[in-house]
Amino acid sequence: xxxVIRVENLTYAYPTSRDFVLRNVSFEVHRGxxxxxxxxxxxxKSTLLKALNGLVPHFYGGKYGGRVVVAGYExxxxxxxxxxxxxxxxxxxxxxxxxxxxxxxxxxxxxxxMMLGFPREEIPKRVEEALSYVGLKGLEARxxxxxxxxxxQRLAIAxxxxxxxxxxxxxxxxxxxxxxxxxxxxxxxKRLADEGATIVIAEHEIEEIAYFADKILLLDRxxxxxxxxxxxxxxxxxxxxxxxxxxxxxxxLAYLLSRDLGVKVPxxxxxxxxxxxxxxxxxxxxxx
Amino acid sequence: MEREVxxxxxxxxxxxxxxxxxxxxxNLRVSQGEVIAFIGQNGGGKTTLxxxxxxxxxxxxGRVLVEGLDTRTTPTHELVKRVGYVFQNPTHQIxxxxxxxxxxxxxxxxxxxxxxxxxxxxWALSEVxxxxxxxxxxxxxxxxxxxxxxxxxVLxxxxxxxxxxxxxxxxxxxGRRTLASLVRKLHxxxxxxxxxxxxxxxxxxxxxxxxxxxxxxxVLDGPTRSVLQAVEVLKENAIxxxxxxxxxxxxxxxxxKLDALTLQEAVEQVKKxxxx
Numbered sequence: 001x002x003x004v005i006r007v008e009n010l011t012y013a014y015p016t017s018r019d020f021v022l023r024n025v026s027f028e029v030h031r032g033x034x035x036x037x038x039x040x041x042x043x044x045k046s047t048l049l050k051a052l053n054g055l056v057p058h059f060y061g062g063k064y065g066g067r068v069v070v071a072g073y074e075x076x077x078x079x080x081x082x083x084x085x086x087x088x089x090x091x092x093x094x095x096x097x098x099x100x101x102x103x104x105x106x107x108x109x110x111x112x113x114m115m116l117g118f119p120r121e122e123i124p125k126r127v128e129e130a131l132s133y134v135g136l137k138g139l140e141a142r143x144x145x146x147x148x149x150x151x152x153q154r155l156a157i158a159x160x161x162x163x164x165x166x167x168x169x170x171x172x173x174x175x176x177x178x179x180x181x182x183x184x185x186x187x188x189x190k191r192l193a194d195e196g197a198t199i200v201i202a203e204h205e206i207e208e209i210a211y212f213a214d215k216i217l218l219l220d221r222x223x224x225x226x227x228x229x230x231x232x233x234x235x236x237x238x239x240x241x242x243x244x245x246x247x248x249x250x251x252x253l254a255y256l257l258s259r260d261l262g263v264k265v266p267x268x269x270x271x272x273x274x275x276x277x278x279x280x281x282x283x284x285x286x287x288x
Numbered sequence: 289m290e291r292e293v294x295x296x297x298x299x300x301x302x303x304x305x306x307x308x309x310x311x312x313x314x315n316l317r318v319s320q321g322e323v324i325a326f327i328g329q330n331g332g333g334k335t336t337l338x339x340x341x342x343x344x345x346x347x348x349x350g351r352v353l354v355e356g357l358d359t360r361t362t363p364t365h366e367l368v369k370r371v372g373y374v375f376q377n378p379t380h381q382i383x384x385x386x387x388x389x390x391x392x393x394x395x396x397x398x399x400x401x402x403x404x405x406x407x408x409x410x411w412a413l414s415e416v417x418x419x420x421x422x423x424x425x426x427x428x429x430x431x432x433x434x435x436x437x438x439x440x441x442v443l444x445x446x447x448x449x450x451x452x453x454x455x456x457x458x459x460x461x462x463g464r465r466t467l468a469s470l471v472r473k474l475h476x477x478x479x480x481x482x483x484x485x486x487x488x489x490x491x492x493x494x495x496x497x498x499x500x501x502x503x504x505x506x507v508l509d510g511p512t513r514s515v516l517q518a519v520e521v522l523k524e525n526a527i528x529x530x531x532x533x534x535x536x537x538x539x540x541x542x543x544x545k546l547d548a549l550t551l552q553e554a555v556e557q558v559k560k561x562x563x564x
Contacts, residue, residue, distance in 0.1 A: 041431060041460040149330075175458060178330045179486050180526040204460060207531055244462035249489070249531040249551055256555050261562065271531055275538045282544050282561050 003028035004167060004198050005035075005052060009066035012047065012056060021047045023222045024066070029167075029215075034199040036209045036230065039219035040244040045202040046092075048219065049171050052200060053087040054080040071166045085116065088160035090153075090170040097156035098144050105131065105147070105155055106140040109162050116163065130162035134188050150181025157188055168192065170201040182208075207248045210234055210269040218243060235267040250274030257281075290319035293355055293449055293480050294341055294371070300349035301336055301504075310336045312504040313350070318449070318482070323475050325495035325512065326484045329526055332502040334484045338451050341482070342371035355448070369398065372447035376454040376484075378434040379427075387413070387429075387437060388422040394445045412444040416470060432463035439470070449480040456487045468494050489530045492516055492549050500525060513549045 005028065012022040021044045029035045037045045050056040054075050057064040068075040071086040091097050102108035109127045118126070131137055134154040139147070144155055153173055160168065170189065174182040186208050193199055193212040203209055209216070209230070216233035218226035220243045226233045234240075237255040240247045247255075254265040254277065265281055268274040294317070301311035311333050318324065326334040339345040340352050343359040352359045354370050375381045384390040391412050395405045413419050416436040421429070426437055435455065442450065452471075456464045464487070471481060471494050485491060491498055491512060498515040500508035502525050508515045516522070516529045519537060528534070532554050536546040545561060548554035 040462050179528065180329055183526065183528075244460060244465075246461045249554075250535055252551055253532070253535075253554050253558070256551070257558060260555070261559065263562070271534055271538075274531075274535050275542075278535065278539055278558070279542055279544075282539065282558065 001030060003030050004071055005029040005200070006069045007051070007066070008068075010048075010051060010068055011063075011065040012051065013063040014047075014060055015062045017062070019222075020063075021222050022051070025219070025222070025224055026066075027215075027217055027224065027227055029198060029200060031198055032196045033214045034193045034197075034201065034212055035215045035217060036213035037200065037202040037217050037219060038204070038206065038209070038245055042221075043219040044222040045219055046171050049089070049169050049200060049202055051075065052167070052169050053089045054078065054083040055089075085163065086165055087167045087169055088163060088165035090156050090160055090168070090173050092172045092175050094149070094152040094156040094176075097159060098152070103143060104140060105136060105142050105144055108144050108155060109159050112159050113162055126162045126164075130158040133161060133191075134158045135184070148181060149177045150184035153177060153181065153185045154188055157185070166198060168197055168199045170199065170203075172202050172204065174203065174205060206234070206246065207271075210248050210251075218245065220244075231267070231269055234269045250278075253278075290321060292317055293320050294318035295353040296337075296340070296350070297353070298350035299337070299340060299347050299352060301340060301345060302348045303336075309348075309504050311340070314501075314504070314506055316499065316506065316509070318480060320448070320480055321475070321478055322497055323471065323481045323483070323495045325491040325498045326482060326501055327486070327488070327491060327498060327515075327527060328501040328507070332525075333504040334501045335453060336504075337501060338453065338482060338484055339373070341449070341451060342373055343367035344373060365398070368447070369445055370447055371449040371451060372442035372445055373451045374438050374442050374453060374455070376457060378431070378438045381438045381441065382426045382434065385425060386422065387418065387424050387426055390426050390437060391441050391444050394441055398445065408444045408446065412440040415443055415474070416440045417466070432459055432466060435459070435463070436466070436470070443474075449482065450474065451482045451484070453484045454486070455483060456485060456490050464490060486527075488516065488528065488533075492530045492533065500527075513547075516549065 007025055007027050010022050010025040011020055013020045039045055047056055051068050052070055058080050099111045102111050106127055109130055110123050113123045113126055134157050136154055174185050190212045213230040216230045217224055226236055226239055234247055234251055237247050237252055248269055250268045254267050257263055258265055265277050268277045296314055296316040299311050299314040300309055302309050314337060328334050343364045346360050354367055359367060382390055384393055388409055391409045392405050395408045416439050418436055418440060455467050495512050498512040499506055508518055508521060516533050522529055532548050532551055536548040539546045546557050548557050
């Protein structure tokens with residue numbers, strides 16, 4: 001099956017950057033897959049995501065090589081206005097997503113639909129669907145700026161979901177949030193993933209990524225240093241650590257034990273898997 | 289008994305114009321050399337409490353003593369020399385055009401002679417690993433280094449107590465590691481450090497004592513291990529303990545002798561069990 005996103009040898013520099021920010025980046029995302037992009041600050045994660053909705057290069061300019069095809073459109077040849085109906089983009093700071101013109105949560109979601117000329121009778125239905133999906137029902141009449149961080153980020157996601165894009169791109173959506181906000185937002189992302197949405201997400205919360213990512217791409221200094229099934233990339237503990245990324249603690253524990261003791265522990269990537277494999281390991285030693 | 293550096297007695301605080309209490313009867317004693325984490329949801333009072341520790345805010349009721357000085361009656365410059373506050377967002381704190389000037393600002397304001405200012409700037413920059421950046425424009429630094437610069441500016445005042453407000457927010461893993469080793473180093477040199485944070489892994493690895501603050505009150509206060517193992521109370525406050533603590537507790541329920549707070553402890557404890 002044809003991938004929904006195909007990135008081939010993407011190389012890019014901002015007009016003001018001394019060096020290339022992305023070098024020969026290639027990957028594919030199929031319909032219904034979740035790709036997590038990880039890596040240290042400054043690795044180029046955010047730039048890479050912006051290459052999927054055309055902000056790179058249409059908005060920023062700069063030097064661009066390679067090819068990005070999204071939902072059948074070659075990004076370089078397609079205006080942002082067309083791409084934005086295919087790719088929903090959620091920014092790191094939810095305030096960046098707010099129109100600033102809407103007085104209420106309801107209006108904020110309706111705003112994008114009106115701008116894109118959706119028929120009048122369809123708008124309320126879409127607004128209500130999107131708000132209830134992200135768990136903001138009951139807050140329709142609030143001002144967007146009275147919301148907590150987690151609520152505002154969920155509102156940002158709702159404004160994007162209302163447009164029913166084929167692909168959802170989220171740029172570190174929890175970076176600015178407190179634990180409750182992180183939990184609220186990641187729950188929405190998990191549910192979208194479970195229900196078959198196509199998602200590309202940059203995220204530092206690696207122990208959470210393990211629950212919903214199908215594939216992971218590890219970026220460092222603009223280059224892809226690991227790319228593959230989530231389990232494989234998370235289990236490459238040394239590679240991650242050498243790039244300044246901490247794997248999930250359970251994964252690292254399994255790695256350290258097998259390194260030091262030569263015991264074979266199937267690498268867990270979630271807490272539940274960890275409980276399972278360490279119970280077996282310790283049970284075998286007659287500990288329980 | 290360690291020397292007491294801060295004492296908070298029945299502290300009540302209300303922001304001007306607000307009719308609800310941000311802090312409601314907080315008691316806290318801090319000894320010289322402790323590394324303490326303040327945890328809890330936003331809006332619970334962590335930052336308000338921390339700002340009461342150096343006179344940025346003053347008690348509405350009750351009192352705060354810093355090295356015996358009552359914050360209500362002591363001039364602010366006497367307090368900031370003793371308790372340095374590093375704000376969460378470095379761009380809110382930085383305003384000079386060079387790294388050197390930024391760090392020199394505080395000591396100069398204290399009216400110190402130029403050679404002492406010079407000495408302190410050099411010392412503070414070397415403490416945080418920014419020696420060599422003296423002539424750089426602060427805004428050319430990456431986020432992690434900007435954060436280190438704000439710590440250096442506060443260190444240059446030679447405070448006894450350092451308050452770090454969400455030092456790891458917005459930092460990647462490498463940035464967190466740099467901060468962790470700085471905290472360990474400063475702790476080794478005898479500084480008292482208070483870290484306001486949501487980063488439970490950072491807490492487990494760096495703070496000896498943890499205080500959970502919610503609804504303007506101290507809910508838990510004790511050794512980090514016991515606070516992070518109080519899973520139910522933490523859950524009520526939307527806090528997840530570090531994955532290693534959750535793993536240990538689950539394995540404990542299954543009858544294994546595990547009590548690990550950090551990855552290193554988990555490795556040692558598992559090895560011990562396997563050896564029999």
